[in-house]
Amino acid sequence: MKAVIGAILEDSFLSSGYVNLEAREIVQSTVRREKINPRGTKPELLETLTKTLKEVFDNVPDPQELVVGLGILGPCDYESGVFQGNDLARFGSLHDVDLKQEISSALNIPKSSVRLVNDSVCFLRGEVFGGAVRSYSKSIGITLGAGLGSAIYEFNKVRDANYFRTPFKSGTAEDLLSVAWLTRQFYERTGIPARTILEMKMHDRPAVLEEVFDLFGHNLAEFLIQVSLDERPEAIIVGGHMQASNKLFFDKVITKVHAAGISIPILRTYLGEKATILGAASIWSES
Secondary structure, eight states: OEEEEEEEEOSSEEEEEEEETTTTEEOGGGOEEEEOOTTOOHHHHHHHHHHHHHHHHHTOSSOOEEEEEEEEOSSEETTTTEEOOOOTTTTGGGTTOBHHHHHHHHHTOOGGGEEEEEGGGHHHHHHHHHSTTTTOSSEEEEEESSSEEEEEEETTEEEEOOGGGSEETTEEHHHHSSHHHHHHHHHHHHSOOOSSHHHHHHTOOHHHHHHHHHHHHHHHHHHHHHHHHHHOOSEEEEEETTGGGGGGTHHHHHHHHHHTTOOSOEEEOSSTTHHHHHHHHGGGGGO
């Protein structure tokens, strides 16, 4: 039996864990989440990546054949494993590095035992494989955070929807559906600069928070209505790093979408960030 490790390399964290493909679930005791500096040097980044994967493998019960599924941002040649990004703020030090080879050498496994997948589809892959939208034949996944992530599942495939650049109101969808929009709105109303939602909350301005998140929820609902009419999915699931703030807007989003005559389920993830680990590992379910 294959011991499948799923891993996701995000903007500032590396999350990984052992996934039981037969049960379609992550073995919680093996999960590791490490901070990673996207501006780090090649040796620093590779050390964090391979060390974390080794720690997970050391905790796999009764390991046999080890394989790895890694979700990573583009541009990347996912087939060959060569990372092609050159933005030094987003893992540019790994430019031209064969990640499959680096991982296989560090873990002493064949290069063919390492597969890469676009990080933008990992959330929905995980929810389709072992989460809340497993029973639907067509679904949309949205992740909210520093940016807007999106993917579509249909015909048994998950693809990047690229909704971040979709024209929406006076700009693009990401312009109005990101942490940057929230912090800008907070600053315009209070004069207090904040970089994150947590910093906004720390300033104890509940009335302003409520107003800003009401507007955010209004924008999100309108966008989901637009997407639903365009794509006709059976369900939409929402996740990402804003999950802890769902109580400030999510119920109102559902109410507004349903009031527009869109009756499909609008779901919030219960897997949370683990969905991306599951999604990265699920690439091995295809063989």
